[in-house]
Amino acid sequence: MVTKQASSTEMQALAQEFVQFAVDSGVLRFGEFKTKAGRMSPYFFNAGLFDDGAKLSRLAQFYAKALLASGIEFDMIFGPAYKGIPLGAAVAVELARLGKNVPFAYNRKEAKDHGEGGSLVGAPLQGRVLIVDDVMSAGTAARESIALIKSAGATPHAIAIALDRQEMATEKQADGSVQDVPHSAVQYVRGTLGMQVCTIAELSDLLAYLSGQSNSTLGAHLPKVQAYRDRYGV
Numbered sequence: 001m002v003t004k005q006a007s008s009t010e011m012q013a014l015a016q017e018f019v020q021f022a023v024d025s026g027v028l029r030f031g032e033f034k035t036k037a038g039r040m041s042p043y044f045f046n047a048g049l050f051d052d053g054a055k056l057s058r059l060a061q062f063y064a065k066a067l068l069a070s071g072i073e074f075d076m077i078f079g080p081a082y083k084g085i086p087l088g089a090a091v092a093v094e095l096a097r098l099g100k101n102v103p104f105a106y107n108r109k110e111a112k113d114h115g116e117g118g119s120l121v122g123a124p125l126q127g128r129v130l131i132v133d134d135v136m137s138a139g140t141a142a143r144e145s146i147a148l149i150k151s152a153g154a155t156p157h158a159i160a161i162a163l164d165r166q167e168m169a170t171e172k173q174a175d176g177s178v179q180d181v182p183h184s185a186v187q188y189v190r191g192t193l194g195m196q197v198c199t200i201a202e203l204s205d206l207l208a209y210l211s212g213q214s215n216s217t218l219g220a221h222l223p224k225v226q227a228y229r230d231r232y233g234v
Contacts, residue, residue: 010069012205014062014065014069023218025050027045027050028043045162047083057094059087059162064095072130072198074128074158075102075103075128075129076123077102077131078105079104080145081108088106091160105121106122107145107148120152125149129154130158131160132161133145133160136159136165146193159189160198160199163200163206164199165184165203166184166202166204168184168234169183182234186199207222207225210222
């Protein structure tokens with residue numbers, strides 16, 4: 001199948017459509033939410049709330065469009081437990097519908113000691129592997145998937161996520177404290193690990209969406225989201 005990379009204008013339009021979809025689905029919410037890093041965020045993205053067939057199907061369409069437009073080449077899909085499992089499966093189905101049929105695998109949190117055994121399910125991990133997940137915060141889950149893929153003899157090649165929060169990652173210090181670092185998890189994966197990252201939307205897209213909602217109650221959340229970006233953004 002031959003595809004062409006989308007223009008920046010087309011990708012921006014796709015991102016805005018996705019943000020609207022996430023808001024309409026109740027997946028993207030506004031208020032006060034405590035993140036894993038202990039920060040009080042004015043917004044929260046919970047992909048687990050894409051919780052019916054229609055929403056999951058449309059979500060997969062966004063992933064597939066973003067992936068095909070990115071030009072990223074990959075040989076198979078890996079869905080990390082737990083949220084990555086249905087996401088990866090749905091994206092594999094949508095890509096096959098569009099003419100790009102690739103193998104799919106996922107992992108269990110605990111290895112199975114009966115039946116086929118092991119922690120991996122599905123196609124054998126081989127070639128250039130695309131990891132499909134919802135968001136990337138500290139990058140911990142990504143590192144675990146990367147280690148698993150490497151141990152199977154495959155190449156962790158790229159990661160696809162729905163939303164890049166574009167904020168500083170955190171690292172645990174020797175004394176047990178948590179400290180901000182001057183890069184995001186996505187920047188770490190791209191720069192340090194040398195992997196490609198495909199995102200459907202970024203925090204900048206959310207800010208653009210809110211700035212266009214001045215005549216609705218959603219527009220009132222813009223100052224808080226912008227302040228959060230100013231404090232923790234990269």
